[in-house]
Amino acid sequence: MKIHSGFRQLLYWVLPILGIFAMISCNSEKNDSTAGVLAGDAASQVYVAPGKYDEFYAFMSGGFSGQVSVYGLPSGRLLKVIPVFSLDAEKGYGFNEETKPMLNTSHGFVPWDDAHHPELSQTNGSTDGRWLFINGNNTPRVARIDLTTFETAEIIEIPNSGGNHSSPFTTENTEYVVAGTRFGVPYPQRDVEINSYAENFKGMLTFIKVADDGGMEIAFQVLLPAFDYDLAHSGKGKSNGWTFFTTYNTEQKNTLLEVAASQNDKDFIAAVNWKKAEEYIQQGKFKEIPARYAHNLYSDKNHSGTSTMMDKVKVLLPSECPGLVYFLPTPKSPHGVDVDPTGEYIVGNGKLSADLTVHSFTRMLKAIENQAFESEVAGIPVLKFEEVVGGVVKEPGLGPLHTEFDANGNAYTTFFISSEIVKWKVGTWEVLDRTPCYYSVGHLMIPGGDSKNPQGKYMVALNKITKDRYLPTGPELCHAAQLYDISGDKIKLLLDFPTVGEPHYAQGISADRIQSKSKKFFPIEENEHPYRAMGEKDAKVVREGNTVHVYMTTIRSHFAPDNIEGVKVGDKVLFHITNLEQDWDVPHGFAVLGANNAELLVMPGQTETLAWEPKTEGVFPFYCTDFCSALHQEMQGYVRVSARDAAVALKWGLGEEITQ
Amino acid sequence: MISLLTLFVFPIWRITLIAPQYPDGVTMFIWINKLGGDSPGVLQNVNILNHYVGMKFIVADSIPELKYFPTIILIMGGLALLASLINRSWMYFGWGVIMVALAVAGIYDFYLWEYDYGHNLSPEAPIKIPGASFQPPLFGTKHILNFIAKSYPHLGGYFAGLAIFLAFAAWWIKTKMDKNENIDRNSIGNPVGNSLQTQA
Structure with missing residues (x-):
């Protein structure tokens, strides 16, 4: 009880x-x-019905994945991952013989990089959908992606540079893309004491000329003090002809930078007059210096990359070229530098500053004219702060990083520390609205938001940290994007979606500027690959010493030849696979047992090569890896590997007794 | 005559296959002297589809009609010119009749080829469907497995029809004019032949 x-x-x-x-x-x-x-309500705004298309393409940097991912907006659907600086076994990129040269550098084969800032090509200041450029930060490089094929078409290495971070921001007609070094490095690169930083180290800004066909070459470099050049944007409209680079570590320290490089009240925005630079180049006022850097070009004709080692660059010294560079003092380690659509205002996002400083281009020109200089650093005039500042957004948030613009005269700035985006009015500097980001937003993107003609409507926040935002996936969590509607007075959150790697910057463009130009397949008659097989009649196996060339074709659903004998242990077999298909969306894959590299994924009309070095005797299967038809599972074959000294003749065939 | 010569410019017939995974359709064109499609790979793509069910490969070289039909059309063109120069009503009529006979023969020939492709299947076909025929329709729309096949004349075909129509029209007008001429023998020569050419 x-x-x-x-x-x-x-x-x-x-x-x-x-x-x-x-x-x-x-x-x-x-x-x-x-x-x-x-x-x-938000759901209906991001709902793209099955079979319907998104309104915008979004190109997001993969950060430490080294790649570019392509999303549709507003749905946030992942459309493609484009391999750029890193190996991609899925597509055979960097594994097949044709794309290996794309990752060649002066340091040899570098199969990874840290890709930060995608930048669309522009015509008259508007995104034109021809190419996407992106920087490789670690081993300084700039890549160009062809937006008809969504493939990496070109990679150029940047000499005299270390950490290619302020890159590849374009000029308004894609005359140049730029590459500013984040780390000061000895110039010329050599064995010196690290402590001799201020004396021996320099910072180089590189201007890469882009030809009408997209081809890149290093036009010139500008030699500057060893500050850390953080980000850049080129002028537009009235400020076309200038490119602006932010700096930190103007203290020129080489240890414990988080303290040592945060001492100066003001760092600089370096304003480079590239039209002036062109004049100096024309007048021959440059030094030609030896420099080793790789220039890698991929051709859609022979479906192969070639790597050329370059040996010199033209360098301009600001002390000998008056009017080439000016420094604009800007409070506290400015990160992003963003030019508004009119070209008048240059926003210096001082990441350790309480306020947001905006310079006026008109005032800058006037200050230069009046020689309103407060000092000179390494022969470069420093303009008086009060003479160049156009406005200040007072205490908008903590840790401003980046600003983009809409078509209605508004600016949107990310604040990393307070984890929010703040909308403010260009010209009146009043704060209009703010919205939280989950969490710790870095870059933001508005389609066309860094061009003369923002396409508005949506804004994407690119967040570094997600914490509790998604189902947990162990210690490593995804980075994420957040989509906002900015068409009204108030910013409205619409959608969260995870991203590939770490998205730094992104670019957006209305789909119609790309969609109709997208290639469906490569015309086989235009294939100029040296090991192509233009039809099954060309399929053959050729021995050259210990190298065996297999000229193989694919068509639904068989390889020709599919039985090969006479390969010996110790041979290097090169499977040159030509996909004879001439239809949209019919790639064939190729994989062979024991291959030490990856698969091939061969687009219709293309030829790709996989190297295979069999280690033991036996009969090894190969097969198609990309489901191609109802008979895909039957798309397979065998290679017989015999002992080195075996008397087995080279034979191959398809569908009948195999013949010699 | 010009109507007839357009046969060398425009396809006579058009067969379109439609299925979900072919959102644009696969469209094959038949010219007087060649086969092709709305893009360069079409014939190959049709053959790839056909090989699953064991149909023979469609290869232009294996169809002799594509070689001698152009000659016949050229001869008929020459005859049309001759007819317009000589300008006799019986010639227009005769020419029209021959053309009709040729068209009927051509369409029958087309049917035979279709029948052959659709029924003469390889015994080693990966996919066998008992009693099924893969013959595309001669004229009209038909379901073939997962495809909807549409077969209709194209520009060249229409122009050939127009040529026949004009021949009979010329015959009819000429006959009528000849009657008028019997009344007024001094009326002027051959407006009909000209009109045949200019109309076309």
Whole structure:
């Protein structure tokens, strides 16, 4: 009985607690349902019905993945990952013989990089959908992606540079893309004491000329003090002809930078007059210096990359070229530098500053004219802060990093520390709205938001940290994008979606500027690959010493030849696979047992080569890896590998007794 | 005559295959002297589809009609010119009749080829469907497995039809004019032949 009454006593206590718990849970359900109504509204804005297309392409940098991912907006659907600086076994990029030269550098084969800032080509200041450029930060490089094929078409290495971060921001007609070094490095690169930083180290800004066909070459470099050149943007409209680079570590320190490089109240924005630079180059006022850097070019005709080692660059010294560079003092380690669509305002996002500083291009020109210089650094005039500043956005948030613009004269700035985006008015500098980001936003992107003609409507926040935002996936969590509607007065969150690698910057463009130009397949008659097979009649196996060339074709659903004998242990077999298909979306894959590299994924009309070095005797299967037809599973074959000294003749065939 | 010569410019017939995974359709064109499609790979793509069910490869070289039909059309063109120069009603009529006969023969020949491709299947076909025929329709629309096949004349075909129509029209007008001429023998020569050419 005692137990019974004890139980009753317990019930008296437990029931009210349960009641409170029930109330809380009811309440939270109520909250959820309110959220549900709002979510429903946002859902309809991002819903792209099955079979329908997104309105925008978004190109997001892969950060430490080294690649570019392509998303559709507003749905946030991942469309493609384009391999650029890193190996991609899925597509055979960097593994097949044709794309290996694309990753060649003066340091040899470098199969990874850290890709930060995609930048679309522009015509008259508007994105034109021809190419996408992106920087490789670690081993300084700039890549160009062809937007008819969504493949990496060219990679150029940047000499005299270390950490290619302020890159590859374009000029308004894609005359140049730029590459500013983030790390000071000895110039010329050599064995010196690290402590001799201020004396021996330099910072180089590189201008890469882009030809009408997209071809890149290093036009000239500008030699500057060893500051850390962080980000860049070129002028537009009235400020076309200038490119602006932010700097930090103007203290020129080489250890414990988080403290040592945060001492100066103001660092600089370097304004480089590239039209002036062109004049100096024309007048021959450059030094030609030896420099080893790789220039890698991929051709859609022979479906192969070639790597050429270059041996010199033209360098301009600001002390000998007056009017080439000016420094604009800008508070506290400015990160992004963003030029508004009119070209008048240059936003210096001082990441350790309480305020956001905006310079005026008109005032800058006037200050230069009036020689309103406060000092000179390494022969470069430093303009007076008060003479160049155009406005200040007062205490908008903590840790401003990047600013983009809409078509209505508004600016949107990310704040890393306070994890938010703040909307403000260009010209009046008043804060109009703010929205939280989950969490720690870095870059943001508005389609065309760094061009003369923003396409508006959507804004994407690129967040570094997701914490509890998604289902957990162990210690490593995804980075993420957040999509906002910016068509109204208030910023409205529409969608969260995870991204590939770490998205730094991104670019967006209305789909119609790319969609109609997208290639469906490569015309086989234009294939100039030296090891192509233009039809099954060309399929053959040729021995050259220990190298065996297999000229193989694919068509639904067989390889020709599919039986090969006479390969010996110690041979290097090169499978040159030509995909004879001439239809949209019919790639064939190729994989062979024991290959030490990857598969091939061969587009219609293309030829790709996989090297295979069999280690043991036996008969090894190969097969098609990309489901191609109802008979895909039958798309397979065998290679017989015999002992080095075996008297097995080279034979091959398809569908009949194999012949010599 | 010009109507007839357009046969060398425009396809006579058009067969389109439609299926979900071919959103643009696969469109094959038949010219008087060649086979092709709305893009260079079409014939190959049709053959790839056909090989699953064991149909023979469609290869232009294996169809002799594509070689001698152009000659016949050129001869008929020459005859049309001759007819317009000589300008006799019986010539227009005769020319029209020959053309009709040729068209009927051509369409019958087309049917035979279709029948051959659709029924003469390889015994080693990967996919065998008992009793199924893969013969595309001669004229009209038909379901073949997962495809909808549409077969209709194209520009060249229409122009050939127009040529026949004009021949009979010329015959009819000429006959009528000849009657008028019997009344007024001094009326002027051959407006009909000219009109045949200019209309076309």
